[in-house]
Amino acid sequence: MTIYLSTVIDTPGAFGEAERVRSAEDCALVVDDGVIVARLDAAEAADRFPEHEVVDLRDGILFPGLVDTHVHFPQVRAIGGLGMPLLEWLERCALPEEVRLSDVDYARAVAGDFVRGLVDAGTTTALVFGSHFPDAVDALFATASEVGVRVTSGLVVSDRILPEQLLVTPERAASASAALADRWHGEGRLRYAVTPRFSLSASDDMLAACGGVADDLWFTSHVNENPTEIVEVGRLFPEADRYVDTYDRHGLLDERSVLAHNVHPTAAELGVLSERGTAVAHCPTSNFSLGSGLFPLREHLEAGVRVALGSDVGAGTGFSILQEGLQAYFGQRLLGPEGRPLAPADLLHLATRSGAEALGLAETVGDLSVGREFDAIWVRPPGGGTLRRLVDSAVDADDAVAKIFAVAGPSDIAAVWVGGDRVSGATSESTRGSMTEATPKRRTN
Structure with a gap:
């Protein structure tokens, strides 16, 4: 002892x-x-x-230990792309960098940078958006296992809109995700998350394929981050009532699901998230740097939706969950009476126990x-x-x-x-x- x-x-x-x-x-x-x-x-x-x-x-x-509920492994070297809204930033900064991870040696180097960045910032547990390339996801899991951090991650899948190198058919996405989950889920401190990038780049067939492999695994994606994105998702899914429904109709939302951002939710969407037990990762520095908006924390809490913090590297400006807590504090202050004031105890809870609860680890850490x-x-x-x-x-x-x-x-x-x-x-x-x-x-x- x-x-x-x-x-x-x-x-x-x-x-x-x-x-x-x-x-x-x-x-x-x-x-x-x-x-x-x-x-x-x-x-x-x-x-x-x-x-x-x-x-x-x-x-x-x-x-x-600090808990990060939304962070992108391939985007470490894309930090600092300021002055752009979400979709422009993706096109100019994030996606070109993500294409580079097709080179497995480059992916291994990025995985080393990424895991060291987490640990240096005091993050011991993270829900990580992986790569579009299976070999790069292997590199991430192997590095996380070697260092010893708790990581839940998976293959990012898309079948439209993105650069061709990042696209995959629903069938190949399902088989590759299942193979990675068999290899890594439950291996030491590692777990697997089914990870469509977002409904903008994942067709209904892709989301259905994700639903087919999500049993007993984790699920993560993005939702309601940017008004332009939300309008386009509505156009692409005319049969869905709202953005959240594009995931829910395929059985992807439950207590093992975490959706990032949700800056612009409707009351009905908050009701669905609460009923399903789905948590939301609040990423303040990313929301501010991309001009996405101020997060309605009070509305989430009053609806019974669990909230934790995410760094959202690389739209976020660094790995520090402590600084995400500070920026969350500022955001709620700026909302005035519509905001939810955050005391020091709230900040520490969001950075630690809230994250553990969102990731189903409240009996283990937090x-x-x-x-x-x-x-x-x-x-x-x-x-x-x-x-x-x-x-x-x-x-x-x-x-x-x-x-x-x-x-x-x-x-x-x-x-x-x-x-x-x-x-x-x-x-x-x-x-x-x-x-x-x-x-x-x-x-x-």
Whole structure:
């Protein structure tokens, strides 16, 4: 067993249930075989486990690992294409880059960049839009497995509108997706998601083929991101009542489904998503950079639709889910009385437990309670920097969380664990010892 000694901050329970974060200084998380088996005060841990190894992390804060519910593996090198709406950005920036992943060596290099980007930003679990090419999807899964992160992903399929190199017949899409799912779904921390790009590029026959392979797998796609896109989907699917219905009529929406964006939903669509248990990935920096609009969070929550955060790299501006939380906060402020004010506890929940719930992992990760696997990030700003001074002067845990969301970036995340395995960062030998050697070290403000 290993004992992690730190200030521990998390948000167990339902979104909005608690006004404040749960926080404990000198908290001892006892981890055995990757699972938290006890959560104790440091003094009690010293009495019960005097000789077990302790990793002293009290010079920082432990959060649960961050969860990204929408991010594009092939678009790492497309970040920064500003000044364009969605469809123009796809044509000029994203799709040419995605074509390049037909070269498997290039795909492997991008997979390395992508997974390292996730981990460096503190993301331990991600629902990932894969590639249009099976070999590239293999490269992503292999890299994620090697590093140890939790990834749900799949082959992206389309049969119209996109560049010819990215198109596939419904029959080939179904067979290739099934083969990849057989190879990777349930392999370690990996799962498979059936992934039509969006209804704009996936015909009714393609969506029907996706429905044929989606049993017991995950499903993800895009919906209601851009007004021009929505109008065109309506034209292409005259028999469907609304955008959401293009997926629902093929049985693709249930509690294992996550749809990205949904910036412009109708009340009827929110009702369908709520009834099906489908979650929505809110991607603020992408919505802002593409000018897609302000996300109606209050409407989603009042309809009973679950919401989590996504970085949407590469329309999004980076991998940091902390910064997505900050931008979500700004968006709701700009909506005024129509927005849903977000407290620090809400931001942390959206970045952690909300994502775990959306991905069906709430009993495994998302907070640092007993019984959860030890997915955690150590937020330890470098000494002498602005964030370090802000955190050291915080009046309470909620104030510290607010300052971290406002200022923190990947450089402030000193270490990352997934299932008890350290996947990023180095804890020095000086932080290791036994509980009998650990002295009280409470932070003072």
